[in-house]
Amino acid sequence: MAPDQELKRKPRGASVTWLRSCLVLMVVLVGLAWPGYAAAGAPGRLKTGFLYGDIYLKHETGSGHPERPERLTAIVARLKQNGLLNELVALKPVPASTDWLRTVHTQEYIERVRKDCQGGSGYVDSPDSPASADSYQVALNAVGGVQSAIDAVMEGKIQNAFCAIRPPGHHALKDKAMGFCLFNNVAIAAKYIQQKHKLAKVLIVDWDVHHGNGTQAIFDEDPTVFYFSVHQSPFYPGTGSAEDKGVGKGLGSKFNVPLPAGCGDADYRKAFEERLKPAAAAFKPDFVLISAGFDAANGDTLGGMKVTPQGYAELTRIVKGIAEASCHGRLVSMLEGGYNTEALAASVEAHVRVLMGSAAQ
Numbered sequence: 201m202a203p204d205q206e207l208k209r210k211p212r213g214a215s216v217t218w219l220r221s222c223l224v225l226m227v228v229l230v231g232l233a234w235p236g237y238a239a240a241g242a243p244g245r246l247k248t249g250f251l252y253g254d255i256y257l258k259h260e261t262g263s264g265h266p267e268r269p270e271r272l273t274a275i276v277a278r279l280k281q282n283g284l285l286n287e288l289v290a291l292k293p294v295p296a297s298t299d300w301l302r303t304v305h306t307q308e309y310i311e312r313v314r315k316d317c318q319g320g321s322g323y324v325d326s327p328d329s330p331a332s333a334d335s336y337q338v339a340l341n342a343v344g345g346v347q348s349a350i351d352a353v354m355e356g357k358i359q360n361a362f363c364a365i366r367p368p369g370h371h372a373l374k375d376k377a378m379g380f381c382l383f384n385n386v387a388i389a390a391k392y393i394q395q396k397h398k399l400a401k402v403l404i405v406d407w408d409v410h411h412g413n414g415t416q417a418i419f420d421e422d423p424t425v426f427y428f429s430v431h432q433s434p435f436y437p438g439t440g441s442a443e444d445k446g447v448g449k450g451l452g453s454k455f456n457v458p459l460p461a462g463c464g465d466a467d468y469r470k471a472f473e474e475r476l477k478p479a480a481a482a483f484k485p486d487f488v489l490i491s492a493g494f495d496a497a498n499g500d501t502l503g504g505m506k507v508t509p510q511g512y513a514e515l516t517r518i519v520k521g522i523a524e525a526s527c528h529g530r531l532v533s534m535l536e537g538g539y540n541t542e543a544l545a546a547s548v549e550a551h552v553r554v555l556m557g558s559a560a561q
C-alpha cells in the first residue's frame with residue numbers, strides 16, 4: 201500500500217467512528233426525550249394497559265342487582281380465554297387520595313359516603329346507589345386505578361388503557377350519589393390530568409346508554425373539559441337534551457346526542473362521524489377519556505339499544521383516531537354500565553382489541 205493511500209484511509213476511519221458516535225448520541229437523546237422509546241424499544245409499539253384488581257369485587261350491591269361483581273369476572277374471563285390478557289400490560293389499582301376526590305366532590309359528601317358504607321346502611325344517599333362495608337375503599341380504588349392508568353400513559357409505559365372498575369361514576373354529582381355511582385371517576389380523572397400532568401384540555405366521550413348527568417353538571421361551566429354524550433332518550437336520568445350545551449364560559453363545550461330506543465351501530469357511527477369528529481377537531485384535546493358503558497349493547501338488561509361488538513369496535517376506532525390526531529394517542533377508557541355479562545364481555549373484547557391496534561374481532 202502506498203504511503204499516500206495509507207494517509208487517505210486514516211481520516212475515513214476516523215469519520216466513520218465519529219458518525220457512529222453521533223448516531224449513538226442521537227438514539228440516547230431521542231430515548232431521553234420520549235420515554236416511549238425506552239419502554240417499547242421503538243415508536244408505535246407501545247402496548248395497551250388493562251387495569252383490574254380483585255378489590256373491585258368487594259363492592260356488594262345485594263342479590264339480583266344488575267351492577268354486580270360478575271360483570272368484571274366475565275370481562276377478565278373473556279380476555280383470558282381469547283388470549284388478550286398476555287398481550288396487555290397489567291395495571292393494578294391503588295386507592296386515590298381524598299385530596300383528589302375534593303377536586304370534584306365536597307368534603308361533606310366524601311365523609312358521608314365513608315360513613316354510609318362503613319355504617320352498614322346498605323346504600324349511599326338512596327337505594328339507587330347500593331353499597332356495602334367495603335364500598336368506600338373500593339370506590340377509592342376505582343378513582344386511583346384510573347389515575348394509575350393515566351400516569352402510565354403519561355410516563356410512556358403504555359399507549360392507552362382500559363380500566364375494568366367498579367363502582368361506575370358518571371351519574372355521581374359533587375354532593376350526591378346517583379344511579380349506582382359513588383365517586384365520579386371520569387370527572388376526577390379529568391381534573392387529575394389537568395392538575396397533576398398540567399395538560400389544558402380534556403375530551404370526555406360518554407357512550408353509556410344513560411346520560412352522564414354528574415359529569416356534565418361538574419363541568420357545565422368549564423370550557424377546558426369537552427363532554428360528548430350519546431344516550432337513549434327519554435330514559436334515566438332524564439337529562440342531556442340536544443339544547444343542553446353548557447353554561448356561561450362552558451357554553452358550547454357540552455354536546456348531547458339523545459337517541460330514541462332501538463338505535464344500533466349505524467346510528468351511533470353517524471353521531472360519532474358527523475357530530476363528535478368535527479367538534480373534537482375544533483376542540484383539540486390534550487387527552488381523551490372514555491366513559492365506556494356497554495349498556496347500549498344489543499341484549500343489555502337495562503338499555504334498549506342494539507349496538508354490537510363490531511359497533512363498539514367502530515366507535516373505538518373513531519375515538520382512537522381523534523386521540524392520535526390531537527394528542528399522540530393519549531387515551532384512557534373506563535367502565536361505566538353494561539349489565540348483560542355476555543354482551544358486556546364481548547363488547548369489551550372488541551373495544552380492547554381496537555385499543556391494542558388490531559382490527560380483528
Ligand SMILES: [Zn+2]
Nearest residue numbers: 408410493537
Ligand atoms: Zn348506564
